Amino acid sequence: MSSLPNQQQRVLSGMRPTGALHLGHYHGVLKNWVKLQHEYECYFFVADWHALTTHYEEVEILEQSVWDMVIDWLAVGVNPGSATLFIQSQVPEHAELHLLLSMITPLGWLERVPSYKDQQEKLRERDLATYGFLGYPLLQSADILIYKAGQVPVGEDQVAHVEMTREVARRFNHLYGREAGFEEKVEAAIKKIGKKNAKLYKELRRKFQEEGDDEALETARALLENQQNITLGDKERLFGYLEGSGRIILPEPDALLTPASKMPGLDGQKMSKSYGNTIALREDPAKISEKLRKMPTDPARVRRNDPGDPEKCPVWKLHQVYSSEEIRTWVQEGCRSAAIGCLDCKGPLIDAVLGELAPIQERAREYEQDLGLVRNIMNEGRDKARDVARQTLTEVRQVMGLEYH
Numbered sequence: 387m388s389s390l391p392n393q394q395q396r397v398l399s400g401m402r403p404t405g406a407l408h409l410g411h412y413h414g415v416l417k418n419w420v421k422l423q424h425e426y427e428c429y430f431f432v433a434d435w436h437a438l439t440t441h442y443e444e445v446e447i448l449e450q451s452v453w454d455m456v457i458d459w460l461a462v463g464v465n466p467g468s469a470t471l472f473i474q475s476q477v478p479e480h481a482e483l484h485l486l487l488s489m490i491t492p493l494g495w496l497e498r499v500p501s502y503k504d505q506q507e508k509l510r511e512r513d514l515a516t517y518g519f520l521g522y523p524l525l526q527s528a529d530i531l532i533y534k535a536g537q538v539p540v541g542e543d544q545v546a547h548v549e550m551t552r553e554v555a556r557r558f559n560h561l562y563g564r565e566a567g568f569e570e571k572v573e574a575a576i577k578k579i580g581k582k583n584a585k586l587y588k589e590l591r592r593k594f595q596e597e598g599d600d601e602a603l604e605t606a607r608a609l610l611e612n613q614q615n616i617t618l619g620d621k622e623r624l625f626g627y628l629e630g631s632g633r634i635i636l637p638e639p640d641a642l643l644t645p646a647s648k649m650p651g652l653d654g655q656k657m658s659k660s661y662g663n664t665i666a667l668r669e670d671p672a673k674i675s676e677k678l679r680k681m682p683t684d685p686a687r688v689r690r691n692d693p694g695d696p697e698k699c700p701v702w703k704l705h706q707v708y709s710s711e712e713i714r715t716w717v718q719e720g721c722r723s724a725a726i727g728c729l730d731c732k733g734p735l736i737d738a739v740l741g742e743l744a745p746i747q748e749r750a751r752e753y754e755q756d757l758g759l760v761r762n763i764m765n766e767g768r769d770k771a772r773d774v775a776r777q778t779l780t781e782v783r784q785v786m787g788l789e790y791h
């Protein structure tokens with residue numbers, strides 16, 4: 387559990403630069419980011435170092451992939467005014483935290499992450515017996531912890547990485563949150579928040595520790611959050627004292643599970659570049675229409691008069707994403723009675739997909755024509771991210787004995 391109330395929690399997520407994005411990314415991840423950016427303080431970054439953990443031999447396309455992806459983020463409405471957008475390798479503090487965390491991370495934790503063996507199996511053609519590949523979940527932990535993020539939107543396949551991040555944070559706090567004279571410092575800090583608050587704080591702490599009252603914990607955290615008169619260090623001590631007997635320097639994040647994308651590909655399987663069944667966000671509308679017209683349908687409909695079954699047709703899956711109740715009834719009845727042909731059936735879908743993409747493509751063109759603007763946006767994000775990252779790193783260096791006077 388993170389030590390901040392909900393609205394004040396930071397959200398952080400990263401995406402590997404895979405180049406131009408498709409409708410699967412849009413319906414699965416990006417729409418969610420666009421929503422989250424209004425609800426939380428959000429940090430979204432391009433995980434370019436993560437790309438190198440598997441694609442270290444293909445560096446020629448990295449830069450273009452990064453800009454293509456960022457243009458798509460911006461085009462769908464990820465807003466640099468609401469969220470901080472940056473490129474991971476431009477905030478080298480992530481690497482320093484990764485190194486420092488590596489000192490305390492048991493090898494077994496990394497070897498046990500399910501994606502380690504899975505990916506090695508899947509990407510057989512690459513040599514992934516590297517140090518960087520083994521360490522990549524810990525790099526992800528550093529990405530998260532350096533912003534003290536409370537919520538991490540990820541897909542199912544990444545939940546284990548957030549879990550490991552919690553373990554790393556717990557171990558870190560356990561090792562370095564124990565300072566000499568902690569209890570005395572807590573007593574002194576409690577005095578600084580005023581008599582009434584102090585009494586309330588102690589009572590809430592007792593309720594949480596003795597009765598397991600989670601609400602009391604939340605209330606106590608909110609109380610601390612509102613204190614203006616104490617230092618950040620004292621605040622952390624009081625947060626830590628609520629739950630245990632040490633400071634919480636790196637709060638444990640929660641995974642914010644992104645529901646699996648319902649977006650099917652052109653063949654009915656999950657939309658994915660590796661299946662070659664995608665519609666890219668910036669694909670030419672004529673090409674998109676053609677792809678949709680050529681989509682396979684229920685094989686029982688050989689001739690126009692043969693009735694079909696939408697349940698056996700990938701086109702129906704797209705109707706479930708895009709079409710109104712009314713159109714879906716029309717499809718169901720028309721298909722089963724052979725009253726409509728498959729091209730008729732695809733008509734409203736083609737309109738819906740093109741209608742959804744038109745404003746996105748329009749905005750993308752503006753950014754394509756002004757790459758200087760895109761670069762500026764990412765530079766500004768980098769500066770903001772670095773400010774936060776540096777603060778965390780200062781604390782981490784301090785407690786790890788790396789502060790030299």
Ligand code: TRP
Pocket residue numbers: 398399400401402433436525526529530538539540544
């Ligand atoms: N590992 C993630 C992926 O492959 C990307 C990523 C890197 C990430 N760092 C992160 C996601 C931090 C969430 C938080 O998709």
Ligand code: SF4
Pocket residue numbers: 683684687694695696699700701702717720721722726727728729731732
């Ligand atoms: Fe599929 Fe529509 Fe043709 Fe039925 S009518 S088989 S749902 S494309």
